[in-house]
Amino acid sequence: MFVHFEWRRCVSRLKYRVPTLAAILDHLTAAPVRDTESRALQIIACRNRTHNSDILLRAQNPSGAWSAEPNAGPDNCFHTALALLALKALLPNDPMPQHVAHAFAWLDSIVGVENHWLWKWKFRYFDRQVRFDRTKTGWPWVEGTVSWVAPTAMVMLAHRAWTRDSLRLLTATRMLMDRACPQGGWNAGNSEVFGVALDPHPDFTAMALLALRGVLDRNEAIIAKSLDYLVLRLMNSESLYSLAWGALALDAWSHTGSVDLTRRIRDRLASIDPSLVPVRALAMAVIACEPPAFLKHGGPQ
């Protein structure tokens, strides 16, 4: 009797949810999109429905990079990496198309300014209130600024997705480890300012954890503390965007907490009006429910 009841409840849930996710995907596929992040996430979320990469390729700048919006703003490492991930989702078997190689060549040319001898000197002797190791460098958001967690993590993910190697991945890994918050997790990239530890944030933490999967061991203190932080921080959160990043990261590290987060995302998706949710949050929620190979546990490392 008990088993029968559970079985019926599960079937009723499936009946309720499968069409819901499909409806969300219908909405997402047709949703108008302006910026590169939303476009890239939309493509990854709807990768099994759409196969057209033209709209993304048209937005690529002559430098090889992508900006936040087509023809708006400076070349941006974060958006370039996201666009590369979206292209991988569309072209999983293509070894390395020319526009992808062009984008990677641009990323190779961009480095955080802390790598310059003059600024190394400045950070060593004068500008010492922010604790960070200036020899460990990753990627900045835009040229002419220092390295930050999100662009570095996304560029590392893009390299992994396209199975591209680079000597810079090693220093980028060290940079992410250096910028981790003492209590676990990551924020934008300042772990300690004026001697005070700053708080981590779930999305930056998840990006860094995804980038470090396969590089560090699960038992490393940074990883263990950061996974614990994510579970605790998202326990009462309602934000689809952060829940989705958290679920992806926990799943990538085979943490049991991902099951609960994914269930909560599905529950939220079943109860929202998708037209009121930003495309990037909606797309992230779908990606968390159905991660692409390059983001999920057991994917390429």
Add this chain to the structure above:
Amino acid sequence: MNRRKVLEGGAIGVTGAAVAERLWPRTGFPRRQQESVVAILRCDDYTTCHNAVEDGLRLLAPSVRGKRVLLKPNLVEYSTKATINTHPSVIAATADSLFRLGASEVVVAEGPGHVRDSEMLIEESGLKHSLTEVGRIRFVDLNFDAVRRVTPRGGFTSFRELWLPETVLAADVVISMPKLKTHHWAGVTLSLKNLFGCIPGNVYGWPKNVLHWEGIDNSVAELAATIPIHYVIADGIVAMEGNGPLHGPSRHLGCLVFSNDPVASDATCCRLMGIEPFRVRHLQMTAPLGNASLARIAQLGEPVSALKQHFVLMPEFRHIAAPVHFY
């Protein structure tokens, strides 16, 4: 006159021109001619701020009838340990009062400098709940808003262009709503520094590091010359001292500050915090945009002396403290 003197003269001339080009405001620098109004209203806690906001707006008499008004609060990140953000009650009370004054639309807009997930921030800080209670108010995440290219008007930075949110540029009236705080890089963070939240993170990243590389004070001045702030409503009920904008202890100041001039408002807020405004670099730089001098401010409500305190400052900013008089 020999060749050496000609070369020396040329070098001095070129260097002088380059320095002048950097220091001298370039195009369309909007200088304020008329006197400014500042009103300080006593308000001891957030439960009673609605009345204070209504009274303050009555004194200020902002021209908002039929206009699209943008409220730009200071939302950095949420913490249960510190009073970082403009209090939701003050924002909601302002929006409600503006509707009563005939505003056709009120938008609350912010682009947090540390946080990508604004949904989580407005939820946890209680702002979403407060705005829902008032109704009709849209929250716009300026980090992800559509952007438009703008030519900076101050000449304080090397920016040849800035990409700014459409929502800010399209507003008829911009009201900056800072929290009174000391700041470990800028000395203070008030209505002018609050403009950092208008820089879209989606374009420039988190934090808005391009502004740091141009110099925080230069960037504040550049944004102040480029984005007009029509009015200021500053939350000084519970302020922050010491290691602001995130980790300083709270300081009960018990007032709201209203003004039609951001420079006058920030100068007054400095005086309330026991800080000499002309020693704050970005206030020196933006002084021509408004009136920092007491002689050019029509002071309403409480006098500064009735509420003035001496805020704790970081050692790097002790020089901006106003002298303490012992009588």
